[in-house]
Amino acid sequence: MTGRRDADAELRARLRRAAGAHEPDRARILARVERSMAAGDGTTGHRGRARALPGWARVAGATVAVAGVLVAGGSLAASTVGENAAAPRPVAAPPGSREPGPLWSAGAVDPHSNEFWAQSNITLRTSAPLTALTVELRVAQTGSVTSTGAWRTLPEADFTFTAGARDGFLVYRWTLKPGRTVPAGEWMFAGQYNHERGGRDARGDRYSATATAASGHHSVEGGFTPRAGG
Structure with missing residues (x-):
């Protein structure tokens, strides 16, 4: 049991480190992933009841899922910033004199x-x-x-x-x-x-x-x- 608790603690620490690098609501994302995985511990279609996953495996899955969400969010943010930076800003022409020609x-x-x-x-x-x-x-x-x-x-x-x-x-x-x-x-x-x-x-x-x-x-x-x- 001690080994499992240590693994759980280590994985939770990894989760906190991965999530700490981004702004989204990490607690809400984690709770959502864990609820989804908990629902998956029941039956899996016509094949009958699946074997329940140990706690450390659920945490590992949650870590991967949350990390995927954070990476996707980071990619979207980077893409948005890049587009904004590349978009030309309209510049008003200074007052002056011009007739047809150069x-x-x-x-x-x-x-x-x-x-x-x-x-x-x-x-x-x-x-x-x-x-x-x-x-x-x-x-x-x-x-x-x-x-x-x-x-x-x-x-x-x-x-x-x-x-x-x-x-x-x-x-x-x-x-x-x-x-x-x-x-x-x-x-x-x-x-x-x-x-x-x-x-x-x-x-x-x-x-x-x-x-x-x-x-x-x-x-x-x-x-x-x-x-x-x-």
Whole structure:
């Protein structure tokens, strides 16, 4: 009897360890399996009464059954997580300008701008290579607006750049040199400038871009989204 009790205790310990690795109601599953097996200790069809199984065998059977339930549950959970991870999340397109063709654009005041200085960013996206491109940024003269520089993510040597005051605007212009190509992708053009102290109103600022691709001539234009808190 001592050996049987030891076997029962060992199997119950295994059951607890297997069940402890999962969240389902282990007590309910075990009780259900044991009731089902207890019912099976009666007659087995026309062959008559089956011999009752010893306690340790019933526990072993319960262990295997519960383990099977837990494994199946774990597989289902893993499958569900995998599907959720693979499902693409819809992403809202940022506000911008696009006409029929390969170009998309957006303008925004850089979030690192401050009460004395600002940067205006033009994001230009093209789905096809461009053999000609001119990007123009027009910053309204709202008071003490003076250029402090400019940059672009494309190679500097590929562009001719000018900056200067014209008709009440500080105008930056980038022009792709003949024989150079802008590859498909997303690119940024930025103009930097000082201005009078305080939050500057960028509602009068504008940008435009004209380009040539295999499909023909294309253009986009727009204004600037203020920086957060600006």
